Amino acid sequence: MARYWLYAENQYDNLNSTIERITRFAWDNRLEAGQTTLGNVSAQLDGNEIKGDPDAWVVFLCFWHHPSVLWDFMMAAFEAAETDDHYQKIATNLAEHLLAHYGSAIPNVEKLAQQNDDFARMLTGAWRHRMSDDVWARLRLIQARVPNPLPSMIPVEKGINYMSDSLSEFDRKNANKGRYLPDQNGVWSPRSELKDLDAGCD
Incomplete structure (x- = not known):
């Protein structure tokens, strides 16, 4: 998640879903992440009205975790x-x-x-x-x-x-x-x- 927050920015906005963006990012950066891990990251980004935005997820993290x-x-x-x-x-x-x-x-x-x-x-x-x-x-x-x-x-x-x-x-x-x-x-x-x-x- 940290690497995605730092590096992804808007380069995957053309993809339709969070799981697609996460998966493509992991593939492009040769990250060793299984489908379960990618699914968990995607679920966090899609929850709590975050709507796939990693910056919004970090704000949520800071105030609630x-x-x-x-x-x-x-x-x-x-x-x-x-x-x-x-x-x-x-x-x-x-x-x-x-x-x-x-x-x-x-x-x-x-x-x-x-x-x-x-x-x-x-x-x-x-x-x-x-x-x-x-x-x-x-x-x-x-x-x-x-x-x-x-x-x-x-x-x-x-x-x-x-x-x-x-x-x-x-x-x-x-x-x-x-x-x-x-x-x-x-x-x-x-x-x-x-x-x-x-x-x-x-």
Whole structure:
């Protein structure tokens, strides 16, 4: 799914169904995917009013799926990425959402950015969105260390307060705004089970 999201774009719009487009993409790219896998991907793209649009499926993923699923999909896309446009797409559609709605993931992001220069460079394409002050400051530290950032990176000179006046006090103070929250052991559970408390970033 990640590779299809990054690479397919509109090149298969002439085909009539999602399963046809998925199958043709797998064939053209010599992907080892059986009919069951292709059928499952097609079913996901055709469900929930997504109508075969992989971008719409990613939006659905971000808002409704468990943060570990979002992380895994982001990593699959990152592994498949080959161009700056791919990195930008991942930063804008996945990294921004993850850090804005599940900011307690920032230690994992920091750790991987230290280990992988390409991952850190991808993160330079992320803007603030709804990130808390703490998460945004920590992301900016990652971005500032990248010698060749993506062209879209907000210049370091703008500081960590850039765009802060456009956010609510709730957004600025709360790292986690999604449907799941981490408990004291760092395990993500539905927000309703944790009484709507923000467990913080660390």
